Amino acid sequence: MTVNGHTNGAAERPKTGIKVIVVGAGFGGLGAAIECHRQGHDVEIYEAFPELKTLGDIISFGPNAGRIFYRWSNGEVVRRMRPLSIDLRKYGFNIHKYDTGEIVINQKTPQYAEDAPNFNGHRGELHEVVFNYARDDLKIPIHLGHKIQTYFEDDKQSGIVLEDGRRVSSTLERKIAADVVIASDGVRSKARKSVLGYEDKPKSSGYAVWRAWFPNKDMLADPETAHFCNNGDTFNGWIGPDMHFLFSTIKNGSDCCWVLTHPDEHDIDESWSFPGKLSEVKQALKEWDPMCTRIISKTPEDMLVDWKLVYRDPLPTWVSPSGRILLLGDSAHPFLPTSAQGATQALEDGVVIAVCLRRGGKENVPTSVRAHEKIRYDRVRQTQKTGESTRDMWHKTNWDEVKKNPEIIQFPRQEWIFDFDAEKNAEEIYDNVVKEILAA
Numbered sequence: 001m002t003v004n005g006h007t008n009g010a011a012e013r014p015k016t017g018i019k020v021i022v023v024g025a026g027f028g029g030l031g032a033a034i035e036c037h038r039q040g041h042d043v044e045i046y047e048a049f050p051e052l053k054t055l056g057d058i059i060s061f062g063p064n065a066g067r068i069f070y071r072w073s074n075g076e077v078v079r080r081m082r083p084l085s086i087d088l089r090k091y092g093f094n095i096h097k098y099d100t101g102e103i104v105i106n107q108k109t110p111q112y113a114e115d116a117p118n119f120n121g122h123r124g125e126l127h128e129v130v131f132n133y134a135r136d137d138l139k140i141p142i143h144l145g146h147k148i149q150t151y152f153e154d155d156k157q158s159g160i161v162l163e164d165g166r167r168v169s170s171t172l173e174r175k176i177a178a179d180v181v182i183a184s185d186g187v188r189s190k191a192r193k194s195v196l197g198y199e200d201k202p203k204s205s206g207y208a209v210w211r212a213w214f215p216n217k218d219m220l221a222d223p224e225t226a227h228f229c230n231n232g233d234t235f236n237g238w239i240g241p242d243m244h245f246l247f248s249t250i251k252n253g254s255d256c257c258w259v260l261t262h263p264d265e266h267d268i269d270e271s272w273s274f275p276g277k278l279s280e281v282k283q284a285l286k287e288w289d290p291m292c293t294r295i296i297s298k299t300p301e302d303m304l305v306d307w308k309l310v311y312r313d314p315l316p317t318w319v320s321p322s323g324r325i326l327l328l329g330d331s332a333h334p335f336l337p338t339s340a341q342g343a344t345q346a347l348e349d350g351v352v353i354a355v356c357l358r359r360g361g362k363e364n365v366p367t368s369v370r371a372h373e374k375i376r377y378d379r380v381r382q383t384q385k386t387g388e389s390t391r392d393m394w395h396k397t398n399w400d401e402v403k404k405n406p407e408i409i410q411f412p413r414q415e416w417i418f419d420f421d422a423e424k425n426a427e428e429i430y431d432n433v434v435k436e437i438l439a440a
């Protein structure tokens with residue numbers, strides 16, 4: 001297939017005849033659908049939201065995601081995402097001590113390969129690029145306003161049951177079947193119960209994040225903060241006891257974004273988005289470098305969000321008993337923001353299930369789904385743990401040690417995470433993984 005003059009590589013693969021339903025059009029669902037399309041499957045998406053909105057604020061994609069995006073129409077999607085993303089090649093990342101404000105190290109931004117770029121930008125804006133690419137360029141059917149509550153499966157098929165009522169399109173059957181359902185329905189997944197057979201209880205991570213995204217007008221008007229916005233993009237982090245404050249300016253300094261991770265034991269409702277109060281944020285930062293409060297003060301209160309970080313123990317399985325419903329992305333494995341890998345790992349999931357389904361063929365869908373889980377499980381778990389280890393490393397900083405060796409406080413950039421090519425790896429190990437599954 002050619003999109004705007006670019007081929008999208010594997011889309012020229014022969015059709016497999018495998019029908020895939022994807023539930024959820026977040027990055028996980030869109031990525032899985034695009035990859036299924038590339039691998040020759042017949043895929044449709046069902047999504048609860050009735051219309052696309054640019055929701056959220058900062059989101060990160062590592063080069064292991066960039067490698068995936070780059071394959072979509074030979075870099076075309078990457079070219080669309082680039083102007084929306086932060087450019088820190090000049091500025092790097094200034095890490096400050098929380099109270100004195102001194103910069104203890106400037107962490108350089110690595111030069112990633114052209115075909116494996118990284119992106120940090122507004123979640124809603126980047127999401128819109130990927131959504132439009134799936135719907136408009138690849139013509140993947142995306143059915144909005146369809147909230148899936150119930151799933152079914154037997155040995156031959158699986159499917160979704162659409163809710164009754166106004167939201168259900170009259171042109172669709174109420175029960176829709178496929179060879180496999182990919183449930184990428186986020187942290188509050190309804191599919192989890194179908195897969196596990198019981199309600200899974202999330203738990204508080206013990207932390208919440210105040211976060212905001214806003215235009216640079218008031219930052220520019222203050223001579224103390226203007227420099228963050230009138231010289232291109234910037235990234236600064238203040239690290240302190242049990243809290244960290246990250247502040248970035250994006251799109252040539254025109255947009256500002258900060259996140260403050262702090263302890264929080266409130267009851268969790270798994271929404272990511274509550275209104276936040278500036279007075280509470282200022283109170284939490286009263287012992288910190290006054291620059292933090294100065295930045296906070298430029299935030300319009302209606303743009304402040306209080307996001308409770310939920311976590312759950314690793315699920316024993318992501319695959320339903322008949323092997324035809326798969327949990328993918330946050331529905332299978334929510335990440336802490338300090339891993340900066342949640343969305344990236346959801347994308348890797350989509351790549352791997354699409355390859356496994358193609359390699360196994362229409363007659364072997366359950367085995368392919370189980371192979372996907374076996375290929376993904378340990379890597380996802382190890383990557384998830386980096387969210388805890390980075391948070392703990394920052395929140396329990398020994399400043400005497402940092403004085404001796406400032407590099408120990410840098411944001412870890414592990415090669416085993418970033419250099420990984422999920423597609424290549426799945427192609428290489430698929431046969432052996434299937435042999436192990438069949439031998440067990």
Ligand SMILES: Cc1cc2nc3c(=O)[nH]c(=O)nc-3n(C[C@H](O)[C@H](O)[C@H](O)COP(=O)(O)OP(=O)(O)OC[C@H]3O[C@@H](n4cnc5c(N)ncnc54)[C@H](O)[C@@H]3O)c2cc1C
Pocket residue numbers: 023024025026027028029046047048049055056057058059060123146147148149184185186187188189190272328329330331337342343346
């Ligand atoms: C509105 C929103 C804003 C976010 N903002 C940020 C942010 O600012 N920064 C950040 O790092 N992460 C953010 N996230 C989370 C981040 O996008 C994910 O952690 C990551 O991209 C993995 O994506 P996912 O597709 O697995 O899950 P999600 O991105 O949560 O996507 C799940 C999708 O499934 C849909 N869905 C849920 N239940 C049903 C159902 N029953 N039937 C049909 N569809 C259903 C949801 O509407 C959603 O579109 C946000 C997520 C959402 C939904």
